Amino acid sequence: MKQTSLDLEPSALDDSGELLALLDAWVACGWLRELDRALAALLAELEEDASPLLLLAAALASHQLGHGHVCLDLHATLADPDFALSLPPEGEPGGALLPSRQLARLTAGAWRAALAASRLVAVSGERHDTPLVLDGHSLYLRRYWTYEQRVAAAIGERLASARQIPQDLPQRLQRLFPQGPGTPRSDWQKLACALATRSSFSVITGGPGTGKTTTVVRLLALLQGAAQEAGRPLRIALAAPTGKAAARLTESIGAQVAGLDIDESVRQAIPSEVTTLHRLLGSLPGSRHFRHHAGNPLALDVLVVDEASMIDLEMMDNLLAALPTQARLVLLGDKDQLASVEAGALLGDLCRDAEPGHYDPATRAWLEAQSGQPLDADELLPGTAWQYPLEQHTVMLRHSRRFGAHSGIGQLARAVNRRDADQALATLREPHDDLYRLNLRSAQDPALEHLLLDGHGQAGGYTHYLQRLHETRPAPTLAADDPAWARWAGGVLQAFDGFRLLCAIRRGDWGVAGLNLRIAQALGRRGLIDASTPWYEGRPVLMTHNDYSLGLMNGDIGIALCLPEPDQQPGQPPRQVLRVAFPRNDGSAGLRYILPSRLSAVETVFAMTVHKSQGSEFEHTALLLPERLNPVLTKELIYTAITRARSHFSLIEQRESVFDQATRRAVERRSGLLRTLRERNPAPETP
């Protein structure tokens, strides 16, 4: 259909054929997925006179899902098209194809009107048979709009269900959170624990080392202790979105539970094993569905989910459906981290107002009475329960015990999080034992290779795990079932977590692919690996898809090692074969060994993207920034990279301005979850 236009030449926005040709061009550049374009083509078939503006919006709404946004926000898109759409994805020059050029003449009013006029679009979900829903100035694919509505409804229902609170809550809190010399005036851990006893839904957010695990372990001790006394012990489960995160939490929960001063019967009834959400819900291979759902709910009274920043909207919908409403759900995570790569920055949405708190006077009074402490933080703002229903059940932990006031990593992370680029740069210039900055003269600067292989001072590089591999290898005559092999493989995997290079992009000199090649070649030149073959001993690999038949999940990391063949001929010396050792990721500290030929979806992982590093920590983390700003470079990405570092952080860059500009820029995830949740909360009746 032709739109009226002042231009004589038809443009992509005036003509459906031209629009589809533009989408083709974007697909050819690798900017748009084939499936985004296919959706536009399908809609063009369904509605013969479909407006090109509708086809464009549909393809872009689908494209946005691939970038984690649940919907296409028309205003935000038109305000800064290239950034809002992340096109081109890695910042390469785009010329006339750039969205900022193509959408220059479009206004939000005209776009919205074209969408609202289409039979394929329901305005605010008033019809149930359209593939698209327009909610305010956001266009959704119906499936995602439905997820958002269901998640908001389920959370709203949980928030409204008040829980019975132990009469002696103040005393119980006092026992679990004794006031020590280092305890701040407002102990936010104690406040978070108190608040989480009140309803079936609560969120505890905080940066690294702020005590999320400590708090939740004490919360579980409190709830289980009270439940046991009442003769109704609780069924508790702990979960995390990825195997890696589950393994990490298993370790820290185990240590925390062991260290608590509580009755042995309560200790025994707090699980220390953490499962993945997929395993908890019972994933069905080859399907989006799970064994547990509303019709077959989880038999649980309390569920704690850590690393909740990695939960996407669809998973949250599944989780809320499968968890009975009377069961408590406690989400833990760092709201400031990058969100899940799937659509929906759930934790970020839920915690948008966690810092100012917006506690209702009644919430504040209750918290102060139960905890015996003032609610005290400079950033707090007042609020009411009906305007801020979720915030009455959310606490942000504010004191990091891992990165104290003098830690360089802590100072840098805090400055980046505030988008205070000047302070972040000043911190990088000051001498700090845990921070290092490498300014490259060019992409080929040998200092890069030196840092990646040998590290810097106390901070190691990639030679460390390979030295361990070679120097601690068991005698080849040992039988395959000798525990020395598992100890060795486990030690090599652990040593590999001593260092990781994180990249912002995938392609080019500064991307994951190029750097993986370069690092492998450099290690080959040192004789530490044989990089002339695709599968060499010491090759670290990352799973890029879930493989249910092998029990490996997207994001799992393994290392190829020469190990004795399990089925040996009696009397023969053990034959060595290359197998890939993966941690079991079930908290058991066990390993599994897979033949390389069985691994179809893996890539080398010396360097990995910051996105993929979420849920992991490394002793030394290096972040390599590309030479040009691009849409993925935001303060969330930089903050996430810095906070992956346990002891040392290195920033590698060619131009200082990229760090500076990226730190000033924040991701704006598009979703309407918080708005929907607030709208669903009834206003109080006026007398």
Ligand SMILES: Nc1ncnc2c1ncn2[C@@H]1O[C@H](COP(=O)(O)OP(=O)(O)OP(=O)(O)O)[C@@H](O)[C@H]1O
């Ligand atoms: N109230 C406390 N008293 C003493 N030590 C504490 C307290 N809270 C936390 N810690 C210590 O601080 C460290 C970090 O705590 P914790 O692991 O609970 O933080 P976290 O927010 O879960 O960290 P992460 O970001 O790694 O998940 C741990 O060593 C823990 O023992």
